Amino acid sequence: MKISRKLLLPLISLCALIASLIIGAIIILINGDNPLVAYGALIEGSFNGMPNLAGTLSSATPLLFTGLGVAVAFKSGMANIGAEGQLYMGAIAAALVGVYLPWPGISLIPAALLAAFAAGGLYGLIPAALKIKTDTNEVVTTLMLNYVATLLTSYLVNYPFKAPGAPLGMTEDIQKAARLPLLYSGSRFNIGFILAIAACVLVALMFRYTTMGYEMRMLGQNSVYSKYIGIDVSARMLQGMFLGGGLAGVGGATLVLGIQYRFVQNISPGYGFDGLTIALMAGFSAIGVIPMAILFGALRSGGLSMELATSVPSELSKVVQAIIILFMAAQVSLALYFTEFMTRLRHRREKKQATGGA
Amino acid sequence: MRNIEYAVEMTDVCKNYGLVQANKDINLKVVKGEIHAIVGENGAGKTTLTNILYGMITPSSGSVAINGQPVRIPSPKAAIALGIGMVHQHFKLVPNFTVAENICLGHEPIKSLRRVDKKRMLEHTREISERYGLVVEPEKRVRDLSVGLLQRVEILKALSRGAEILILDEPTAVLTPLECRDLFKVLRGMSGQGKTVLLITHKLKEVMEVSHHITVLRRGITMGTLETSDTDERRLAGLMMGKEADFVPLEKKPRREDKTAFLIRGLQVRDNFNIVKLKGISLEVMAGEILTVAGVEGNGQTELVEALMGFARIEAGQVLVDGEDIARRNARGRRERCSFIPEDRMKTGLNLDGSVHDNLIAGRQRSPEIKRGPFFDYRKSSRLAEDLVRKFNIKTAGLDIEVSSLSGGNQQKIVVAREMSFGNKVLVVAQPSRGVDIGATNFIHEQLTAARNAGCAILLISTDLDEVYALSDRIQVLFDGEIVGSFTPDSLSQQEIGLYMTGVNRCSATPEDAARPTAAPNKDSGGCEAAHEDIP
Numbered sequence: 052m053k054i055s056r057k058l059l060l061p062l063i064s065l066c067a068l069i070a071s072l073i074i075g076a077i078i079i080l081i082n083g084d085n086p087l088v089a090y091g092a093l094i095e096g097s098f099n100g101m102p103n104l105a106g107t108l109s110s111a112t113p114l115l116f117t118g119l120g121v122a123v124a125f126k127s128g129m130a131n132i133g134a135e136g137q138l139y140m141g142a143i144a145a146a147l148v149g150v151y152l153p154w155p156g157i158s159l160i161p162a163a164l165l166a167a168f169a170a171g172g173l174y175g176l177i178p179a180a181l182k183i184k185t186d187t188n189e190v191v192t193t194l195m196l197n198y199v200a201t202l203l204t205s206y207l208v209n210y211p212f213k214a215p216g217a218p219l220g221m222t223e224d225i226q227k228a229a230r231l232p233l234l235y236s237g238s239r240f241n242i243g244f245i246l247a248i249a250a251c252v253l254v255a256l257m258f259r260y261t262t263m264g265y266e267m268r269m270l271g272q273n274s275v276y277s278k279y280i281g282i283d284v285s286a287r288m289l290q291g292m293f294l295g296g297g298l299a300g301v302g303g304a305t306l307v308l309g310i311q312y313r314f315v316q317n318i319s320p321g322y323g324f325d326g327l328t329i330a331l332m333a334g335f336s337a338i339g340v341i342p343m344a345i346l347f348g349a350l351r352s353g354g355l356s357m358e359l360a361t362s363v364p365s366e367l368s369k370v371v372q373a374i375i376i377l378f379m380a381a382q383v384s385l386a387l388y389f390t391e392f393m394t395r396l397r398h399r400r401e402k403k404q405a406t407g408g409a
Numbered sequence: 410m411r412n413i414e415y416a417v418e419m420t421d422v423c424k425n426y427g428l429v430q431a432n433k434d435i436n437l438k439v440v441k442g443e444i445h446a447i448v449g450e451n452g453a454g455k456t457t458l459t460n461i462l463y464g465m466i467t468p469s470s471g472s473v474a475i476n477g478q479p480v481r482i483p484s485p486k487a488a489i490a491l492g493i494g495m496v497h498q499h500f501k502l503v504p505n506f507t508v509a510e511n512i513c514l515g516h517e518p519i520k521s522l523r524r525v526d527k528k529r530m531l532e533h534t535r536e537i538s539e540r541y542g543l544v545v546e547p548e549k550r551v552r553d554l555s556v557g558l559l560q561r562v563e564i565l566k567a568l569s570r571g572a573e574i575l576i577l578d579e580p581t582a583v584l585t586p587l588e589c590r591d592l593f594k595v596l597r598g599m600s601g602q603g604k605t606v607l608l609i610t611h612k613l614k615e616v617m618e619v620s621h622h623i624t625v626l627r628r629g630i631t632m633g634t635l636e637t638s639d640t641d642e643r644r645l646a647g648l649m650m651g652k653e654a655d656f657v658p659l660e661k662k663p664r665r666e667d668k669t670a671f672l673i674r675g676l677q678v679r680d681n682f683n684i685v686k687l688k689g690i691s692l693e694v695m696a697g698e699i700l701t702v703a704g705v706e707g708n709g710q711t712e713l714v715e716a717l718m719g720f721a722r723i724e725a726g727q728v729l730v731d732g733e734d735i736a737r738r739n740a741r742g743r744r745e746r747c748s749f750i751p752e753d754r755m756k757t758g759l760n761l762d763g764s765v766h767d768n769l770i771a772g773r774q775r776s777p778e779i780k781r782g783p784f785f786d787y788r789k790s791s792r793l794a795e796d797l798v799r800k801f802n803i804k805t806a807g808l809d810i811e812v813s814s815l816s817g818g819n820q821q822k823i824v825v826a827r828e829m830s831f832g833n834k835v836l837v838v839a840q841p842s843r844g845v846d847i848g849a850t851n852f853i854h855e856q857l858t859a860a861r862n863a864g865c866a867i868l869l870i871s872t873d874l875d876e877v878y879a880l881s882d883r884i885q886v887l888f889d890g891e892i893v894g895s896f897t898p899d900s901l902s903q904q905e906i907g908l909y910m911t912g913v914n915r916c917s918a919t920p921e922d923a924a925r926p927t928a929a930p931n932k933d934s935g936g937c938e939a940a941h942e943d944i945p
Contacts, residue, residue: 261783262774269771272762279718279749279757280771281741 061339064332067378068346075371084361093368096356097349103356105240111348112309113138113319115247116302117326118333118340120171120295123254125335127267127291128274129179133193134299135323136200137171141300143204144170146307146314147212149225156228163229164246164304171300172293174200179292183285197323205316212314220316231309243305248341250298255337267291271335299323328375415477416441416574416605417462422471424457431457432629435471439574439622444596444606446616446637449626450649450846455609458626459576462607463495464488475574494572496563498579504552508545509534512566537569542598555911556705557588564595568604575599576607581615583706585907586874593619611649613642625649650847659854659879662862670696670866671747671835676726678709678716686712688890689726694866696834699857701869703877704887705910710870711752713887714839717868718749730835744772748828752839752870758824761813765805768812768823769794772831793830801826802852818849825853829860836860839870854880874903888912 076086097107117134124131145167152162178192209220231241258264270277270287278284302322307314325347333339354368417439424432432454439445449455460466461473464482472479475491482488485495502511509530510517518529534547543561551562560580567575577596581589596606596619610616616623617637625632625648632648671694678687686709694700704710715721717728719740728736730746738746751757759768770790773779779790794808803822805815812820821841828836838857842850857880861867871877877884878898886894886909893915896906908914 260785260787262780262785263783265767265774265785269760269763269767273756273760275757276760276771278720278740279751281739281744282774283739283741 061334064334064343067332067375070378071371071374074374075367078367078370079361079363082363082367084363089357089361089363089367092360093350093353093357095353096360097353101235102238103352105235105238106352107345107349108244109238109240109310109348110351111345112241112243112247112305113302113322114325114329114344114347115244115251115340116305117299117323118329118344119247119251119254119326119337120297120299120302121326121330122295122333122335122337122340123298124175124291124295125330126258126271127287127295128271128277129182129288129292129295130190131175131178131193131292131295132190132327133175133178133196133200133296133323134302134326135319135321136193136197137174137296137299138303138306138319138323139197139200139204140174140303141167141171141297142303142307142318143207143314144300145304146222146225149229149308150212150223150313156226159226159229160231160308163225163308164301167300167304167307168297169300171303172297174300175292175296176289179289183288201317204314204318208314208316214313222314224313225308229308230312231305239310241305241309243309246301247305247344250301251337251341254294254298258337263287263290299326302326332375414441415439416475417607418474418477419458419461420472420474422458422461422468422473424454424461424466425469432461432468434630435626436631437624438634439605439607441476441605442600442603443621444600444608444619446608446610446620446623447626448611448613448616448623448645448649450611453626453649454629455611455626456578457629459495459578459607459609462488462576463493489570489572492571492573494567494570494575496560496567496575496577496580498582500559500563502551502559502562502566505550507548507550508554508562509547511551511562512537512547512569514566516570533569534565537565541565541568541595541602543595556583556707557585557591560584560588560592561595572604574605574607576609578609579611580608581610581612583872585705585910586903587907587911589615613645616645617642646847659858660862661858661882664695664697664882665864666696668696669693670731671868672727672729673717674727674729676713676716676728677724678712678721679724680712680721685724686890687716690887690890690892691726692868692885692892694835694868696866697861697864698882699861699867699869699880701871701877701881701884702887702892703871703874703884703906703910706872708887709890710839710872710887712890714749714752714837714870717743717747717837718751719743741775744831744833746833747835747837748831748833750824750828750836750838750841752843754821754824754844759812759820761811761820763812764809765798765803765812765815765823766791766794766808769797769808769827771827797823797826797830801856816846816849817844818846821845821853822849825856829856834865836865836867837870838867840872841869842871842873842876850876874906878903886910888915892916 072090076090079086079089096103098104117138120137121131121134145163148163148166149159152159154162174196177196178189181187181192182189205220208222212222214221214223231243234240234242234244258268266277266282267287267290269280269282270284274284303319306318311318329340329343329347332343350368350371354365357363357368358365415438417437419435419437422432422435435454435458437458447455447458457466461468462482464484464487467483473482474480475493480491482491503514506514512534513530518526518533520526531547534545538545538547543565545558545561545565551559554562564575580592584592596608600606608616608620620637622634623637623640623645624634625645627649673690673692675689675691676687677685677689680686692700692702702710702713712721716723723736726736727734733746735743735746755761760771770779770793779786779793791808797803798805798808801822803826804819812823825841841853841857845853857867869880881898884896884898884906885892886906888910889912893912894909895916
């Protein structure tokens with residue numbers, strides 16, 4: 052059996068998923084529960100019926116944006132670990148616009164989304180500029196800037212923009228007109244999801260069909276070569292980080308405009324870091340981000356149902372996520388091991404046939 | 410025949426990397442005390458074979474016997490214990506250590522309190538150096554040694570660990586002709602003392618000169634072992650490539666016009682460590698001429714190409730294409746006037762993860778030929794790529810195939826095809842046949858000659874003297890960042906040019922003069938009579 056490299060990656064991702072579910076099952080067993088019941092509740096709680104599905108997809112919305120943001124940056128050669136920080140900057144920008152901008156209703160949502168995109172994008176430019184000017188490793192700078200963003204936004208909503216009388220750091224509620232329209236009443240499933248899918252498709256088309264996309268792709272694959280064939284490497288790096296940061300920022304905006312309706316300190320339970328895993332599992336493909344983000348959304352929203360049905364804590368679904376990350380990190384060696392195993396199998400079969408025929 | 414003692418015996422050895430079979434049923438018998446050459450084109454499986462012997466990789470199946478004993482070699486440590494020593498193509502020495510320290514690294518003589526016994530270390534080094542006639546200075550620092558001496562240290566290092574079987578991977582790739590001769594003398598001496606030498610190479614001339622037996626590899630399969638006295642280069646080349654090699658001589662037409670197309674004036678460049686690597690060199694290439702910068706690697710060639718491409722900062726000097734200084738242009742601007750075939754095709758010349766199509770159209774992504782607004786016109790770009798694949802006979806299963814899955818020769822053809830397709834009148838070509846099989850090398854040489862005949866000015870940078878002599882109209886030797894000699898290929902033998910490459914001889918002519926093909930002869934400079942002959 053011959054497996055092309057294009058097919059191999061999703062296959063390995065699937066194997067990683069199955070393997071981590073098996074390990075999760077063992078942990079559930081040790082916990083004294085039936086893993087089938089627990090997983091049944093997990094699947095039911097995330098996909099069965101419109102309310103559950105809506106919950107999954109609304110959890111998936113910010114993940115789609117952060118996953119895509121990371122994928123875009125990585126594809127243009129920037130190892131962006133800073134989606135979390137970019138998300139926070141986007142979220143606070145969207146909240147400030149949503150609370151204070153005195154514009155007519157219809158323009159509020161686009162204005163807030165644009166502000167979030169710009170804030171996340173500009174925040175992403177900092178590590179890119181540092182890399183170009185001083186050759187600083189972007190992994191370190193993006194990671195560190197996450198803390199800066201989380202703490203800075205915490206300060207902003209605890210002091211200058213704190214809602215009067217609020218028990219913890221948060222802004223005032225955004226204006227009604229700034230709320231993202233719901234797609235299913237009784238949930239927080241909103242048009243942010245459609246925007247996210249559209250963004251994935253647009254980004255995929257850009258990489259495939261435009262000159263800029265081609266140059267960003269080449270840069271991500273080989274930066275020395277890109278310089279040699281005459282690509283303006285610095286400009287493409289900045290572009291990749293602006294776009295990637297901006298998308299993560301819009302992810303933050305969907306939290307504010309679609310879920311919380313205000314900015315609350317520590318608004319993201321790690322959506323930016325999940326985005327990194329999602330992008331990795333998708334092989335940094337913009338389209339591949341879609342199923343992976345929905346899967347992670349399901350793990351998040353189904354985890355609660357699992358907790359209700361059994362005594363398995365919802366933290367366990369996070370353990371499963373962590374195991375997936377481990378397996379994904381090992382995916383390259385796994386791929387090699389897998390192909391080696393297949394050839395050995397084939398050899399044995401061939402040998403058997405040869406000896407059998409003789 | 411039973412009583413012949415084999416130092417190395419490999420039977421049906423296979424190695425798979427995933428779905429790729431690097432080696433398939435390798436059968437190799439090396440008689441004790443002989444010099445046994447293993448030849449094959451790049452990618453024929455030579456490296457895999459040696460890595461199996463040295464314990465770097467374990468074979469998927471088959472058996473290996475050393476001195477008649479079946480063995481498993483799980484690590485280089487085990488290989489050393491079995492008396493196998495390896496001299497890698499890229500030396501693995503500590504530059505800041507002395508020769509003696511490098512040779513004894515890992516098995517230093519120890520005196521009380523676990524201190525290294527420096528005196529015994531020096532004695533040991535002197536002793537093995539004398540025993541094998543490999544003269545070195547034990548107290549000299551390795552970073553100050555020439556490439557030939559570095560190799561000597563590597564050989565001594567292996568011998569001092571008790572190697573009875575010595576594997577040398579492409580040992581002559583970095584040596585000048587004279588150094589090669591010395592090396593062969595040493596190898597013969599070692600063979601005389603009962604050591605077995607395995608010589609991995611693709612240079613048939615050397616193999617014929619020094620070896621007793623030759624094993625030919627092709628596509629991971631042993632094509633057979635021949636007695637050297639029984640065969641010739643032609644037959645070996647045939648076995649290596651699967652057909653009789655035909656060496657069509659390159660047809661060079663006389664130059665049509667006397668016009669300087671490419672002029673480098675006083676080029677000075679420093680490397681990353683702020684050391685001056687090019688000391689104000691000047692070169693002049695006429696339209697319809699191939700000017701070669703020859704020399705031993707590391708004398709400024711890399712810096713020259715990088716400076717021309719815009720990768721290294723030019724400290725002083727000009728790079729004039731048709732009178733216009735391109736040194737001030739950025740990488741894209743330079744490409745409009747001048748094409749580059751860089752020496753490192755894996756890193757610079759190609760995007761290995763990209764498709765054949767993406768690599769072939771690179772550099773054109775912003776040209777209206779394949780663009781419509783911000784979008785790619787895939788119909789046009791595919792047609793362009795297809796044309797190049799056909800014209801340059803690139804063997805690929807399709808335009809979507811990743812370049813990394815092609816052979817070295819076909820990869821290099823992609824670089825050559827792309828760079829020549831721009832129709833620039835100036836070409837800078839660095840090491841175009843490095844790591845490329847004979848067939849593709851011939852093809853590339855033909856293409857370069859054709860471009861020359863069509864009036865291109867080609868600056869060739871090469872360390873391969875066979876290539877230098879086959880292609881050049883004029884040769885200039887680069888040594889230690891300076892041009893030390895200027896010749897025509899028929900005026901000087903490869904042996905003689907070796908003296909310039911190692912800095913033994915040099916012209917006293919100023920760089921400005923040496924660059925001028927028509928400069929007045931300078932009778933005083935000893936070895937330079939040849940420098941100013943008229944170009945044919």
